[in-house]
Each structure stands twice: as structure tokens, then as C-alpha cells.
Amino acid sequence: MRTGYQDIKADILDKIRQNLWPPGAYLPGEIELAQSYGCARATVNRAMRDLVDDGVLERKRKAGTRVKAVASQNARFAIPLxxxxxxxxxxxxxxxxxxxxxxxxxxxxxxxxxxxxxxxxxxxxxxxxxxxxxxxxxxxxxxxxxxxxxxxxxxxxxxxxxxxxxxxxxxxxxxxxxxxxxxxxxxxxxxxxxxxxxxxxxxxxxxxxxxxxxxxxxxxxxxxxxxxx
Amino acid sequence: MRTGYQDIKADILDKIRQNLWPPGAYLPGEIELAQSYGCARATVNRAMRDLVDDGVLERKRKAGTRVKAVASQNARFAIPLxxxxxxxxxxxxxxxxxxxxxxxxxxxxxxxxxxxxxxxxxxxxxxxxxxxxxxxxxxxxxxxxxxxxxxxxxxxxxxxxxxxxxxxxxxxxxxxxxxxxxxxxxxxxxxxxxxxxxxxxxxxxxxxxxxxxxxxxxxxxxxxxxxxx
DNA sequence: TAGTGGTCTAGACCACCCC
DNA sequence: GGGTGGTCTAGACCACTAA
CATH class of the missing domain: 3.40.1410.10 (Chorismate lyase-like)
Known part of the structure; x- marks a missing residue:
């Protein structure tokens, strides 16, 4: 089976939970991760963008990607009629x-x-x-x-x-x-x-x-x- | 300037506001839109996935993409320490x-x-x-x-x-x-x-x-x- | 200024699911 | 069954910004 972006998300979250990547720590770059997961860079990119959206990661160009120091996660709720x-x-x-x-x-x-x-x-x-x-x-x-x-x-x-x-x-x-x-x-x-x-x-x-x-x-x-x- | 996914999002929202695509209406398929915007299908796809995330569109395979009948939008808020x-x-x-x-x-x-x-x-x-x-x-x-x-x-x-x-x-x-x-x-x-x-x-x-x-x-x-x- | 993420492309295969 | 969206790839160029 191929490594999809959801697998990568799950793996990153696992590593964070296991404290391999504690809050504030930098993750490897997209290219390096893509190699280690054996997938295209775009797939890693999508996984990480999703995690930013979820409030788990922070990304800055040139600096890299890090685990959000404070897990101020984003809650969502629907506003129906x-x-x-x-x-x-x-x-x-x-x-x-x-x-x-x-x-x-x-x-x-x-x-x-x-x-x-x-x-x-x-x-x-x-x-x-x-x-x-x-x-x-x-x-x-x-x-x-x-x-x-x-x-x-x-x-x-x-x-x-x-x-x-x-x-x-x-x-x-x-x-x-x-x-x-x-x-x-x-x-x-x-x-x-x-x-x-x-x-x-x-x-x-x-x-x-x-x-x-x-x-x-x-x-x-x-x-x-x-x-x- | 090239057509980016944000331009496409903006354009779709405009069309919805102008009631060209009223609530419940089906949008053209990704391939057709990609042709009319002059960009790759993946770009249209990203724009539309974003709009699903924002609670504006609904998508189903085979059926297509439609404007959400009821605009029950998603609100987000951060929960800080x-x-x-x-x-x-x-x-x-x-x-x-x-x-x-x-x-x-x-x-x-x-x-x-x-x-x-x-x-x-x-x-x-x-x-x-x-x-x-x-x-x-x-x-x-x-x-x-x-x-x-x-x-x-x-x-x-x-x-x-x-x-x-x-x-x-x-x-x-x-x-x-x-x-x-x-x-x-x-x-x-x-x-x-x-x-x-x-x-x-x-x-x-x-x-x-x-x-x-x-x-x-x-x-x-x-x-x-x-x-x- | 060099390295990182942001985005786009053209093509491909697949899963789902309405007709 | 066939059309639609979902996802992936390999490569490319670009924008931003930390060092």
C-alpha cells in the first residue's frame, strides 16, 4: 500500500504524542520527509498544511516547520439555521x-x-x-x-x-x-x-x-x- | 499573472454572491472549470476543497459539486491557555x-x-x-x-x-x-x-x-x- | 542570499456512487 | 458502467525570510 497524506498526518501526530517531536521542536524539511516516507514532496506538503490548519504545526519559509509551542488548537463549530x-x-x-x-x-x-x-x-x-x-x-x-x-x-x-x-x-x-x-x-x-x-x-x-x-x-x-x- | 487557487476561490464566491450559482445549484465539473480558468485541474480542485472546508460547497463523487443549500458556515475559534x-x-x-x-x-x-x-x-x-x-x-x-x-x-x-x-x-x-x-x-x-x-x-x-x-x-x-x- | 515552504502543472490511477 | 471527485507524482518556479 502507498503512503498517503493521511498516513503521514497520523505518523506525525504519533511522533508528537510520543514526544519524539516535543512542542517547539523543528521537524525535518519536506524533501527529507518525502524521502523517508518514500512519497512525493507534495504529499508531505499536504499533510503538513492540514496540520497547520488543525493548529498542531507552525510553518515559516526558510525557518522550517515546528510543533506549535502552545497547543492552542482550533475548535470548529457549525452555525446552522x-x-x-x-x-x-x-x-x-x-x-x-x-x-x-x-x-x-x-x-x-x-x-x-x-x-x-x-x-x-x-x-x-x-x-x-x-x-x-x-x-x-x-x-x-x-x-x-x-x-x-x-x-x-x-x-x-x-x-x-x-x-x-x-x-x-x-x-x-x-x-x-x-x-x-x-x-x-x-x-x-x-x-x-x-x-x-x-x-x-x-x-x-x-x-x-x-x-x-x-x-x-x-x-x-x-x-x-x-x-x- | 497566473490564475491561482485563491483567485478561483474568490471568483466562485463572487458568482455565488451574484446568484449566478444559487444555493443548491451544481457547479461545472473540475475539468470544465480548469479549462475555463486556463489552469490545471489540481488548482481548481484545491480551490473547491478549500470551499468545502469553509462550509460553502458540498461535493460528491459522480454527483458533482453544488452550493450548500443552507449556508451553515463553519466558525472557528482558538482555545488558548x-x-x-x-x-x-x-x-x-x-x-x-x-x-x-x-x-x-x-x-x-x-x-x-x-x-x-x-x-x-x-x-x-x-x-x-x-x-x-x-x-x-x-x-x-x-x-x-x-x-x-x-x-x-x-x-x-x-x-x-x-x-x-x-x-x-x-x-x-x-x-x-x-x-x-x-x-x-x-x-x-x-x-x-x-x-x-x-x-x-x-x-x-x-x-x-x-x-x-x-x-x-x-x-x-x-x-x-x-x-x- | 540561500534555504524553506507555497504553489502550479500535466498526467495518471483509483474509489466511490448516482444513474 | 461511467463520470466525478480524491489523491499522488515528478518536476518546476516562485516568494518569503532568517541568517
Missing amino acids: VREEIEATGATYRYALVERQTRAAPGWLRARVQLDADTQVLELRCMHFADNQPFQLEDRWINLDTIPDARHQSFEAISPNEWLVREVPFSKADLSFAAINATPEMSDFLGAAPQDAVFMAERSTWMDHRNVTHARLYFHRGYRMMAQF | VREEIEATGATYRYALVERQTRAAPGWLRARVQLDADTQVLELRCMHFADNQPFQLEDRWINLDTIPDARHQSFEAISPNEWLVREVPFSKADLSFAAINATPEMSDFLGAAPQDAVFMAERSTWMDHRNVTHARLYFHRGYRMMAQF
């Missing part, structure tokens, strides 16, 4: 629009995502239910300068989340997560007790350096976000 | 061991990470400070069957986090995040008010299918975890 997240558990999804208004962008939002003073936004509040239990409360602001079409969307049948995914197929986003205490209003919507700890995700979405939308997602009591690496 | 996270902000890091004992693994932990009934664990409680302000409270259980050397480590000068990174250079991990209300004990350690919302990260680390350690990390009030995609 709320609907898909709910349906994946086998529960029935229901969406409801709570509030909708067009207004000038509030100051905190203008500062957060760098909007002009006169930018109009569509402000939405929605609820997402799983088997009729509150799952997520969504506060969202859509930049009407960037997405003027949103002005004519009622968002009564389709959630802004899904609509935007269709309208803006690809974009960049910043994400952050935090724990906050429920306000009385949030408690009402989420069926939580006053002061309950709420998991919040905040997301800004961008397209070509222009802000598309900003959202604050408040999850039901006990929600857990999972990731792996 | 607490010390590095703190020092990156310019603050001074301080570590303190609060408690240390060897005991049989508690039932919830045995169930969580599949341990035998008689497994011994080293139970640790530590504090991490940023400029002498409480930053993180860490509850940790180290599996002594897997990592017997931990038994002889005092963990008074070095945090289990850093020690384990050195001892177990590479491993797999599960991660989850949640918001919880502070217990009185947590409030004491973190300087939080009773019932304050606390951001919690829980992590299990594995090596060759054997559990290495389990940790619960409680962050200071107002902590935000950031990610991008």
Missing part, C-alpha cells in the same frame, strides 16, 4: 414575529458596526419555538442601506435569519458569546425565571466591508452550545 | 491552587466520560487572575489511570492546564458552553453577585479513546468569547 438546529433534534419548529419597525439606527449599533448617522434600520424581534417551547428570542437590526429589499418584507412567515441567508448567500461574520441575566422582558418571552442566566450570541454580518445585519440571540434556559476539535 | 489569553490583553497573570485531592471519580463524571467504577481522579480547584482581578475559576478532574504522573504533581506553581498541555501534546476534545447562575461559592471566588450569570465552558480531553481530563471553567462577570468566520 435555528430551524435546522431544532429540527435536527426531532422537535417541531415554529416561528413568530413579535415586533417590526423601521427607525434610525440606535447609537450603540452605529458605534458597534460603524454606520452613518442617518442610516435606517429595520428592527425586528422574533421568537423561535421547539415543540412550542420557547427556544430562542432574536433581536435583529437589518441595515436598509445595504439591504433595501428588506423594507418590503413582512417577515411574518419567514424568519429574517432564513430570508437573509437566501438574500445574502455568502458573507463574513463576527461572533461573540456571553452569559447575561434575564431581563423581565426576556423572562417573559423565554419562560425563564427573573435573573435566570441566559446564553447570548451576538453576530454581525458583513458583505464587502458593508454591514448587513446585527443580531442578538437569547437562548432558552439550559441551552448548551457544542464544539469539537 | 488562560495565561496567554490574559497576557494578550496586557494584564498580569497570576495562578493559585485552591484545593487538591485524590478520590474515586464521582458518579456524574464516570457517566459523562465513561470511566470504570474504581477509577481514581485528581480533583483540583484553581483560580486564574488578571491584574489580580478574578478571571476564571477552574474545576478539574484528571484521570489517574490515564495520567498516573499527575499524582505526584503538586500543581502549586503550574496550572493543570499548562502541565497537561506539556504532558499530553495532542489529543481530541469535546467542548460545550452554557450560561449558569453563580452559586454562592462561585460568587465568592469570582467576586460576582449572588445569582450573577456566569459563562461556563466544559471540556473533556481524550487520547486514544481514553479520557485524560475533564474541566469546568467559570469566567468572570461580563466575559465574552469571540469567534469569526
Whole structure:
């Protein structure tokens, strides 16, 4: 059997685990490794690039490849549509629009995502239910300068989340997560007790350096976000 | 200038944004694209594999390549050592061991990470400070069957986090995040008010299918975890 | 400036899996 | 069965950067 890039990855990881190549140590160059594995340089290259992607190795031209001194590995997680997240558990999804208004962008939002003073936004509040239990409360602001079409969307049948995914197929986003205490209003919507700890995700979405939308997602009591690496 | 794989990625993303290739649509095959870009098939292949990795495309042999119907993109975030996270902000890091004992693994932990009934664990409680302000409270259980050397480590000068990174250079991990209300004990350690919302990260680390350690990390009030995609 | 990784090519064989 | 993507090769040139 031939030596593939996955075999090489596994072998490198083995050597790291066995402390043959401790953190910070330099690995042999690609050419040398290719010879010892009996394969082409490109195959070694692919294996090592993969390991950089996984956060295991560091590479610099001329300097060489070394085991990352601190194994600050990269975790990945998928960000699905709320609907898909709910349906994946086998529960029935229901969406409801709570509030909708067009207004000038509030100051905190203008500062957060760098909007002009006169930018109009569509402000939405929605609820997402799983088997009729509150799952997520969504506060969202859509930049009407960037997405003027949103002005004519009622968002009564389709959630802004899904609509935007269709309208803006690809974009960049910043994400952050935090724990906050429920306000009385949030408690009402989420069926939580006053002061309950709420998991919040905040997301800004961008397209070509222009802000598309900003959202604050408040999850039901006990929600857990999972990731792996 | 030659057409590189990054140019091809950019071009594909452009076409998706312009809705020339809407979600669910099939792209031309690699050979056809290679001809139209005037480059080798391997170059197109690399670009498209990258986009699969980014969560933009889906590929199946024989079927072809299509734009992911739902853009459930992959977010990535790095998980650094607490010390590095703190020092990156310019603050001074301080570590303190609060408690240390060897005991049989508690039932919830045995169930969580599949341990035998008689497994011994080293139970640790530590504090991490940023400029002498409480930053993180860490509850940790180290599996002594897997990592017997931990038994002889005092963990008074070095945090289990850093020690384990050195001892177990590479491993797999599960991660989850949640918001919880502070217990009185947590409030004491973190300087939080009773019932304050606390951001919690829980992590299990594995090596060759054997559990290495389990940790619960409680962050200071107002902590935000950031990610991008 | 010399050595290392980054990328590309043209061709090849193969595994998978939809039709 | 046949078309698609997955992978590998042997060679080449290039870009970056540490020494």
C-alpha cells in the first residue's frame, strides 16, 4: 500500500504524542520527509498544511516547520439555521414575529458596526419555538442601506435569519458569546425565571466591508452550545 | 499573472454572491472549470476543497459539486491557555491552587466520560487572575489511570492546564458552553453577585479513546468569547 | 542570499456512487 | 458502467525570510 497524506498526518501526530517531536521542536524539511516516507514532496506538503490548519504545526519559509509551542488548537463549530438546529433534534419548529419597525439606527449599533448617522434600520424581534417551547428570542437590526429589499418584507412567515441567508448567500461574520441575566422582558418571552442566566450570541454580518445585519440571540434556559476539535 | 487557487476561490464566491450559482445549484465539473480558468485541474480542485472546508460547497463523487443549500458556515475559534489569553490583553497573570485531592471519580463524571467504577481522579480547584482581578475559576478532574504522573504533581506553581498541555501534546476534545447562575461559592471566588450569570465552558480531553481530563471553567462577570468566520 | 515552504502543472490511477 | 471527485507524482518556479 502507498503512503498517503493521511498516513503521514497520523505518523506525525504519533511522533508528537510520543514526544519524539516535543512542542517547539523543528521537524525535518519536506524533501527529507518525502524521502523517508518514500512519497512525493507534495504529499508531505499536504499533510503538513492540514496540520497547520488543525493548529498542531507552525510553518515559516526558510525557518522550517515546528510543533506549535502552545497547543492552542482550533475548535470548529457549525452555525446552522435555528430551524435546522431544532429540527435536527426531532422537535417541531415554529416561528413568530413579535415586533417590526423601521427607525434610525440606535447609537450603540452605529458605534458597534460603524454606520452613518442617518442610516435606517429595520428592527425586528422574533421568537423561535421547539415543540412550542420557547427556544430562542432574536433581536435583529437589518441595515436598509445595504439591504433595501428588506423594507418590503413582512417577515411574518419567514424568519429574517432564513430570508437573509437566501438574500445574502455568502458573507463574513463576527461572533461573540456571553452569559447575561434575564431581563423581565426576556423572562417573559423565554419562560425563564427573573435573573435566570441566559446564553447570548451576538453576530454581525458583513458583505464587502458593508454591514448587513446585527443580531442578538437569547437562548432558552439550559441551552448548551457544542464544539469539537 | 497566473490564475491561482485563491483567485478561483474568490471568483466562485463572487458568482455565488451574484446568484449566478444559487444555493443548491451544481457547479461545472473540475475539468470544465480548469479549462475555463486556463489552469490545471489540481488548482481548481484545491480551490473547491478549500470551499468545502469553509462550509460553502458540498461535493460528491459522480454527483458533482453544488452550493450548500443552507449556508451553515463553519466558525472557528482558538482555545488558548488562560495565561496567554490574559497576557494578550496586557494584564498580569497570576495562578493559585485552591484545593487538591485524590478520590474515586464521582458518579456524574464516570457517566459523562465513561470511566470504570474504581477509577481514581485528581480533583483540583484553581483560580486564574488578571491584574489580580478574578478571571476564571477552574474545576478539574484528571484521570489517574490515564495520567498516573499527575499524582505526584503538586500543581502549586503550574496550572493543570499548562502541565497537561506539556504532558499530553495532542489529543481530541469535546467542548460545550452554557450560561449558569453563580452559586454562592462561585460568587465568592469570582467576586460576582449572588445569582450573577456566569459563562461556563466544559471540556473533556481524550487520547486514544481514553479520557485524560475533564474541566469546568467559570469566567468572570461580563466575559465574552469571540469567534469569526 | 540561500534555504524553506507555497504553489502550479500535466498526467495518471483509483474509489466511490448516482444513474 | 461511467463520470466525478480524491489523491499522488515528478518536476518546476516562485516568494518569503532568517541568517
